[in-house]
Amino acid sequence: MHPFVFINAAMSADGKISTHLKKQVRISGDLDFHRVDRLRCEADAIMVGIGTILSDDPSLTVKSEEFRRMRLDSGRDENPIRVVVDSLAKTPPNADILRKGAGRRIVFVSGSAAAERVDALRTSGAEVVVAGGQDDARVDLAAALEHLQDTGVRRLMVEGGATLNWSLIERGLVDEIYVYIGSLVLGGSVAPTLVDGAGFSNRDDAPLLDLISIERMDDGFVVKWRVL
Ligand SMILES: NC(=O)c1ccc[n+]([C@@H]2O[C@H](COP(=O)([O-])OP(=O)(O)OC[C@H]3O[C@@H](n4cnc5c(N)ncnc54)[C@H](OP(=O)(O)O)[C@@H]3O)[C@@H](O)[C@H]2O)c1
Numbered sequence: 001m002h003p004f005v006f007i008n009a010a011m012s013a014d015g016k017i018s019t020h021l022k023k024q025v026r027i028s029g030d031l032d033f034h035r036v037d038r039l040r041c042e043a044d045a046i047m048v049g050i051g052t053i054l055s056d057d058p059s060l061t062v063k064s065e066e067f068r069r070m071r072l073d074s075g076r077d078e079n080p081i082r083v084v085v086d087s088l089a090k091t092p093p094n095a096d097i098l099r100k101g102a103g104r105r106i107v108f109v110s111g112s113a114a115a116e117r118v119d120a121l122r123t124s125g126a127e128v129v130v131a132g133g134q135d136d137a138r139v140d141l142a143a144a145l146e147h148l149q150d151t152g153v154r155r156l157m158v159e160g161g162a163t164l165n166w167s168l169i170e171r172g173l174v175d176e177i178y179v180y181i182g183s184l185v186l187g188g189s190v191a192p193t194l195v196d197g198a199g200f201s202n203r204d205d206a207p208l209l210d211l212i213s214i215e216r217m218d219d220g221f222v223v224k225w226r227v228l
Helices: 030-042 050-056 065-073 115-123 141-150 162-170
Strands: 004-011 045-049 081-085 105-109 127-130 155-158 176-181 209-217 220-227
Touching: 004 030, 004 162, 030 065, 030 155, 030 176, 030 209, 030 220, 045 050, 045 162, 050 081, 050 162, 081 141, 105 141, 115 127, 155 162, 176 209
Parallel strands: 004 155, 004 176, 045 081, 045 155, 081 105, 105 127
Antiparallel strands: 176 220, 209 220
């Protein structure tokens, strides 16, 4: 059993989720920020890959006072559980995700993570969980999702990046994909796209999507798909 998993991302008209410098770039506007904040408010947990932590240092907190109050009024923490997928425990102990906002943080590591890095993260307040076997080089995502389900997570929001999105989709672990498509072109052959990784070799292997909705927002639009 695993939680309902959805990816939410913002990309340029040419499919890039950041620039070739791999630094965060504003792709959407205020209405979309509010939409994303609502998705965070409604989620039990938010997951990102270590690449996103090192590039953008996001806090992943719920920004609106109203949404934080709604969560507290319904007996939940102010913020969803914030989750990092980080095989070698490279999350800096002073990362914003560990420093900012109230609520639990879980860092999933592999069996190869160095004990002193794991200890440093625990000292910073994170719950560090080995997902997968001792010999696995990378976090076993199915095991991580199972752990989240066991801790009560029913709705998991994935906020990137490109490599984590690929692994989750390749393993068939994603239920829905929501993308804000902005009216700009970023270009760059090394700029991360919505889904990077090795890629599928042919159409028969590629998961097909069922279009749920398209909504105009700010100067772009939001498209939602169900993964078939
Ligand atoms: N526009 C948007 O909506 C948006 C949102 C988020 C991020 N971004 C952008 O995305 C970029 C970061 O993406 P990224 O692809 O470099 O990094 P990422 O997807 O955030 O993190 C990938 C890393 O996670 C770790 N990992 C551990 N187990 C894994 C597994 N089973 N499968 C996949 N990854 C696993 C790997 O590093 P280890 O093996 O070392 O653990 C891997 O390199 C940044 O430029 C950021 O600005 C954009």
